[in-house]
Amino acid sequence: MPSAAGTDQQTTNQPNRSPGTRDRFPLEIWILVACGFIIAVGFGILAPALPTFAASFDVGVTAVSLTISAFAFMRLVFAPASGKLVTRLGERRVYFWGLVIVAVATAVCGFAAEYWQLLLFRSLAGIGSTMFTVSGVAMLIRLSPPAMRGRASGLWATSFLLGNITGPLIGGGLVEISIRLPFLVYGVTVLLAAFVSLIFLRNSTQADRETEETPTAPMRIRDALRHKTYRAALASNFGNGWAVFGVRISLIPLFVVEVLRTGESMAGFSLAVFAAGNAAALLFSGRLADRIGRKPLALAGLLVSGGGTIWLGFTGSVEMFLAASLIAGVGSGMLSPPQSAVVADIIGNRGKGGPVLAGFQMAADVGAIIGPLVAGVLADTVSYGAAFGVTGLITLLAVIFWVPAPETLPKPTAAATVEPAASGKATELAPESGALFDAPEPPTGERLGGKPGQPDA
Numbered sequence: 001m002p003s004a005a006g007t008d009q010q011t012t013n014q015p016n017r018s019p020g021t022r023d024r025f026p027l028e029i030w031i032l033v034a035c036g037f038i039i040a041v042g043f044g045i046l047a048p049a050l051p052t053f054a055a056s057f058d059v060g061v062t063a064v065s066l067t068i069s070a071f072a073f074m075r076l077v078f079a080p081a082s083g084k085l086v087t088r089l090g091e092r093r094v095y096f097w098g099l100v101i102v103a104v105a106t107a108v109c110g111f112a113a114e115y116w117q118l119l120l121f122r123s124l125a126g127i128g129s130t131m132f133t134v135s136g137v138a139m140l141i142r143l144s145p146p147a148m149r150g151r152a153s154g155l156w157a158t159s160f161l162l163g164n165i166t167g168p169l170i171g172g173g174l175v176e177i178s179i180r181l182p183f184l185v186y187g188v189t190v191l192l193a194a195f196v197s198l199i200f201l202r203n204s205t206q207a208d209r210e211t212e213e214t215p216t217a218p219m220r221i222r223d224a225l226r227h228k229t230y231r232a233a234l235a236s237n238f239g240n241g242w243a244v245f246g247v248r249i250s251l252i253p254l255f256v257v258e259v260l261r262t263g264e265s266m267a268g269f270s271l272a273v274f275a276a277g278n279a280a281a282l283l284f285s286g287r288l289a290d291r292i293g294r295k296p297l298a299l300a301g302l303l304v305s306g307g308g309t310i311w312l313g314f315t316g317s318v319e320m321f322l323a324a325s326l327i328a329g330v331g332s333g334m335l336s337p338p339q340s341a342v343v344a345d346i347i348g349n350r351g352k353g354g355p356v357l358a359g360f361q362m363a364a365d366v367g368a369i370i371g372p373l374v375a376g377v378l379a380d381t382v383s384y385g386a387a388f389g390v391t392g393l394i395t396l397l398a399v400i401f402w403v404p405a406p407e408t409l410p411k412p413t414a415a416a417t418v419e420p421a422a423s424g425k426a427t428e429l430a431p432e433s434g435a436l437f438d439a440p441e442p443p444t445g446e447r448l449g450g451k452p453g454q455p456d457a
Contacts, residue, residue: 028143029152031200032136035193036159039099039132042189044167046106049175049182050122056179057115067122069369074126075133076365079358082134083221086354091139092201098131099194107187110180134357141344141357146410147290150297153340154286157333161279165272219347224356229294229408230346232401233339234363236302239395240339241367243309244332247375247391248274252312252325255384260318273322274329281333286341293409294338294345299402301338305331306395313388345408367394 054064085094105125112118137156144152174181224230248271256266281301289297308328315321343360371391378387 025145025148025152025155026143028201029140029155031197032140032143033155033159035099035197036136036156037163038189038193038196040160040163041167041170042163042186042193044164044169045171045174045182045189046167046186049171049179052175053109053179053183054115054118057118059115063115067119070119070123071126071129072365072368074123075130076362076369078127079130079134079362079365080355082130083354083356083358085131086135086138086357091135091142092197094135095132095139096194096198098128098133098135099190099197101125101128101131103128103187103191103194106190107184110183110187130358130361133361134354137340137357137361138354141347144344146345146348149341149344150289150294150337151286153344154282154289154337157336157340158279158282161275161282165275165279219356221355221359224346224359227346228401229342229405230356232298232398232405233342233360235398235401236298236335236339236395237360237363238367239302239398240305240332240335241364242371242394243305243328243367243391245364245368246371247309247387248328251372251375251379251384251387254379255312255388256321259384260315260321262318266318270322270325274325274332277326277329278333281330282337285334286337289338289341290409293407294342295402295405295407297334297338298342299399301331301333301335302395302399302402303331304328305335306392307331308392309395310389310392313383313385313392342408345410 050067051064054067057063082094082098102125105121105128109118109121109125112121140152140156141149170185171182174185252270256262256270260266285297285301305328308324308326308331311324312321312328315324340360343357347356371394375387375391378390
């Protein structure tokens with residue numbers, strides 16, 4: 001297997017391949033994708049059981065919701081620490097132990113005798129979740145050839161999506177046997193993913209490769225924030241978290257019952273339609289992002305997702321509601337691979353970007369926490385149209401950040417200088433690494449968070 005450095009240099013120095021040329025991912029990426037699918041299946045198995053199990057402790061709706069929010073809150077709080085752990089211990093170790101923490105904490109939830117125990121163990125699972133998410137994406141970035149980062153991000157997202165679709169079908173049957181059984185099965189599936197990663201990545205020269213060849217200090221988030229495209233990715237991920245991971249789950253069931261006057265089963269069907277649109281877009285958006293650039297796909301995804309979300313709040317029939325759900329799902333699927341690829345481009349294969357990845361994840365987590373609160377208040381005091389309208393507007397506002405942002409798709413040559421950005425800085429591709437830097441003129445010879453004598457930042 002060729003070294004990652006050789007892969008980077010070949011991808012960077014050679015022209016874009018023709019459509020007939022077969023591009024191949026390293027085996028390690030397929031291992032990460034398989035583990036992602038297993039993890040997502042387990043999460044889907046747990047989804048139907050968690051609210052019902054929490055309610056069985058004779059607590060109110062707020063307390064039931066808290067078991068879900070506590071997981072997301074701990075992901076948010078522990079994300080910076082996860083980024084630092086990735087830098088100090090390496091992606092593979094943090095990935096493995098993050099999965100082990102999630103597996104054990106969730107399995108123990110099935111034995112909880114009181115509500116506070118369930119809340120505590122779910123919070124611990126949130127810590128493990130952010131550990132394996134940040135480290136997994138870090139490995140995905142480091143192992144992906146620069147010209148295939150969009151496809152790698154799309155493949156990663158598809159594995160989780162398919163797992164989330166498959167899991168609830170299994171979980172619904174397990175709940176009929178025992179309300180505690182899904183927690184145990186989820187723990188076993190995640191533990192399986194942990195040992196799959198341990199076995200197949202343990203002896204991998206690519207997964208264990210360090211950066212001594214070109215030593216660099218870890219990229220700091222304040223350095224990445226100097227890049228307009230990273231700020232754009234944060235804005236779009238915040239909007240995506242607000243709309244997709246927050247408002248969509250919290251408001252759609254209520255909208256279906258109270259406004260459309262249909263059964264709750266229609267809410268599940270609409271979420272399935274959203275997922276179908278998402279999956280359909282993921283099939284082509286990653287490849288297009290690698291061909292025509294990250295920026296066009298991100299802008300198109302924001303416009304389609306924002307427009308579809310606004311339309312949701314003004315639908316008056318089931319048919320229009322499902323059509324809007326499908327369009328919003330397509331928009332989200334178009335957005336996910338290019339914005340993830342942008343973060344990968346900025347970090348580069350040789351860089352250690354745990355804190356930068358943590359910041360990217362936190363943007364979505366903050367949106368997922370704030371979004372349902374704001375939208376809920378608007379739905380109660382104004383209307384559902386206002387709630388979905390503001391949600392769509394938050395997504396569309398990210399366009400303002402993307403329009404002036406420079407393209408980050410690696411160029412065919414090793415150090416090709418592209419058109420100057422609005423700030424008067426030229427965007428250059430660092431040789432072999434695939435990482436982008438805003439180079440002021442004249443250069444100072446100091447790389448972002450790095451050492452003198454390297455490409456200027």
